Amino acid sequence: MPGRDGQQARLPAWLVPxxxxxxxxxxxxPAWIFERKLDGERxxxxxxxxxxxxxxxxxxxxxxxxxxxxxxxxxxxxSDGFIVDxxxxxxxxxxxxxxxxxxxxxxxxxxxxxxxxxxVYYYLFDVLYAExxxxxxxxxxxxxxxxxxxxxxxxxxxFTEHRDTDGEAYYTEACGxxxxxxxxxxxxxxxxxxRTRDWxxxxxxxxxxxxxxxxxxxxxxxxxxxALLLGYYDPDGRLVYAGxxxxxxxEKLLHSLHQAMVGLERDTPPFDxxxxxxxxxxxxxxxxxxxxxxxxxxxxxxxxxxLRHPRFQGLRDDKDPADVVREIPADAGPAS
Numbered sequence: 001m002p003g004r005d006g007q008q009a010r011l012p013a014w015l016v017p018x019x020x021x022x023x024x025x026x027x028x029x030p031a032w033i034f035e036r037k038l039d040g041e042r043x044x045x046x047x048x049x050x051x052x053x054x055x056x057x058x059x060x061x062x063x064x065x066x067x068x069x070x071x072x073x074x075x076x077x078x079s080d081g082f083i084v085d086x087x088x089x090x091x092x093x094x095x096x097x098x099x100x101x102x103x104x105x106x107x108x109x110x111x112x113x114x115x116x117x118x119x120v121y122y123y124l125f126d127v128l129y130a131e132x133x134x135x136x137x138x139x140x141x142x143x144x145x146x147x148x149x150x151x152x153x154x155x156x157x158x159f160t161e162h163r164d165t166d167g168e169a170y171y172t173e174a175c176g177x178x179x180x181x182x183x184x185x186x187x188x189x190x191x192x193x194x195r196t197r198d199w200x201x202x203x204x205x206x207x208x209x210x211x212x213x214x215x216x217x218x219x220x221x222x223x224x225x226x227a228l229l230l231g232y233y234d235p236d237g238r239l240v241y242a243g244x245x246x247x248x249x250x251e252k253l254l255h256s257l258h259q260a261m262v263g264l265e266r267d268t269p270p271f272d273x274x275x276x277x278x279x280x281x282x283x284x285x286x287x288x289x290x291x292x293x294x295x296x297x298x299x300x301x302x303x304x305x306x307l308r309h310p311r312f313q314g315l316r317d318d319k320d321p322a323d324v325v326r327e328i329p330a331d332a333g334p335a336s
Contacts, residue, residue: 011046011048011081011083011129011132012083012129013046014056014060015044015083015128015193016193016194017042017044017058017085017193018085018126018191018192018193018194018195018196018198018199019058019194019195019196019199020183020195020196020199020200020201021195021196021197021199021200021201022200022201022203022327022328022329023200023201023202023329024329025200026167026168026171026202027167027168027184028165028166028167028168028169029165029167030164030165031186031187031188032165032167032184032185032186032187033140033141033162033163033164033184033185033187034162034163034164034166034167034170034171034182034183034184034185034202035125035160035161035162035182035183035185036160036161036174036179036182036183037174037179037180037181037182037183037201037202037203038087038089038096038123038160038180039089039095039096039097039098039180040087040088040089040090040096040098040101040123041057041063041087041088041089041098041101041105041316041318042057042058042085042086042087042088042318043055043056043057043063043067043070043085043086043087043088043122044056044058044083044084044085044128045070045074045083045084045085045086045122046083047074047075047077047079047081047082047083047084048081049079049080049081049132051075053071053074053075055067055070055071057317057318058318058319059317059318059319059320061317061318065108065109066104066105066106066107066108066109066110067088067104067120067122068109068110068115069115069119069120069155069156070088070120070122070156070157073122073154073155073156073157074157077150077151077152079130079131079150079151080131080132081129081130081131081132082127082129082130082131082150083127083128083129083130084124084126084127084128084147084150084151085124085125085126085127085128085191086122086123086124086125086126086160087122087123087125087160088101088120088121088122088123089101089120089121089123090103090104090118090119090120090121091119091121095178095179096180098295098313098314099248099313099314100118101118101120101314102253102313102314102315103117103118104118104120105314105315105317106315106317119156120156121156121157121158122156122157122158123158123159123160124147124151124153124157124158124159124160125144125147125160125162125183126140126143126144126147126191127143127144127146127147127150128191130146130147130150135191136190136191136192137190137191138190139187139188139189139190140185140186140187140188140189140191141187143191144162147159162185164187167182167184167202170182171202171204174202174204175204179204180203180204180205180207181201181202181203181204181205182201182202183199183200183201183202184199184200184201184202185198185199185200186198186199205297206297206298206299206300207295207296207297207298207313208295208296208326208327209293209294209295209296209316209319209324210230210231210232210242210293210294210296210324211230211231211232211233211239211270211290211292211293211321211324212228212229212230212261212288212290212292212293212294213229213230213231213239213241213269213270213271213287213288213290214228214229214269214270214285214286214287214288215227215228215229215258215261215285215286215288216229216244216246216284216285216286217284217286218254222254223251223254223255223258224249224251224254224255224257224258225254225257225258225261225286226246226284227244227245227246228244228245228246228257228294228312229241229243229244229271229285230242230243230244230245230294230296230307230310231270231271231290232324232325232326233321233322233323233324233325234325234326235325238272239270239271239272239290240271240272240305240326241271241306242305242306242307242326243302243306243307243310244310245294245296245307245310245311245312247310247311247312248296248297248311248312248313249312257292257315260292261286261288261292264288264289264291264292265286265287265288266287266288266289267287268287269287270287270288270289270290290321291321292315292321293315293316293317293319293320293321293324294312294313294314294315294316295312295313295314295315295316296310296311296312296313297310297311297313298310298311
């Protein structure tokens with residue numbers, strides 16, 4: 001059992017990460033802090049006293065060998081063991097881009113050429129255990145002080161800075177700078193696993209994960225496939241059709257994703273028959289088992305419940321398809 005703050009506790013094998021709730025609210029409040037929302041892969045790092053390192057995605061996949069430069073930097077830290085939380089990112093210019101990071105995902109042992117071509121960084125924003133003690137009950141400002149003093153932030157390890165109080169001005173600045181948005185965190189709150197309203201997402205652009213339920217035949221000179229058919233699970237466990245996406249693919253991804261989908265083909269649509277048995281106006285449709293998850297950016301939802309101006313951003317192997325739901329902004333503000 002984890003110990004209370006200030007008491008010795010064994011380093012657990014797994015802790016559920018805290019997740020933010022999407023909100024329409026934009027507010028400023030001295031009881032909250034505001035951090036940059038990064039477009040990458042969530043990662044909890046477990047570092048034992050003997051310097052054994054495990055990098056774990058939010059779906060409990062071990063990704064240590066995929067990011068050897070991060071594992072090496074954590075191994076070099078002088079500590080009696082810790083668990084830290086953050087986001088692994090890759091940059092295009094001065095922006096974090098999941099499409100760029102996609103080149104590293106799923107590569108178990110990247111070669112030197114790939115390491116040089118797609119450098120990655122681990123932006124740390126929280127600490128759960130340090131020096132054998134459970135830090136989660138402390139308020140977030142205290143945890144960030146512990147984190148700042150715990151590690152040497154150089155090389156691929158970066159500390160996620162925050163601002164106090166003035167969330168609205170920071171949000172305007174973030175969107176003007178092309179960021180994905182902000183994460184607002186209740187400063188007095190402990191670290192709680194699962195989705196909470198102590199952490200809120202202020203998004204500048206729309207985007208989320210979708211289950212891939214099928215694909216269409218390519219047209220003209222296009223190779224692989226034409227478009228992906230997307231869905232999400234509703235509260236009753238039905239896979240709801242959310243439209244198709246046909247942009248955002250390069251030739252390599254068209255080929256590799258097509259090969260993966262061919263092995264998952266099935267005769268019937270995975271989308272619930274009561275919702276949409278067959279997407280209207282599509283020809284050459286191939287249905288697949290709903291096992292793949294993709295990240296998709298889009299401008300908005302249509303009145304028919306489909307995506308407007310979608311663009312594929314990459315596959316996600318860090319999320320269980322069953323956890324993919326439609327993100328609906330909650331009316332959650334500083335008083336919630």
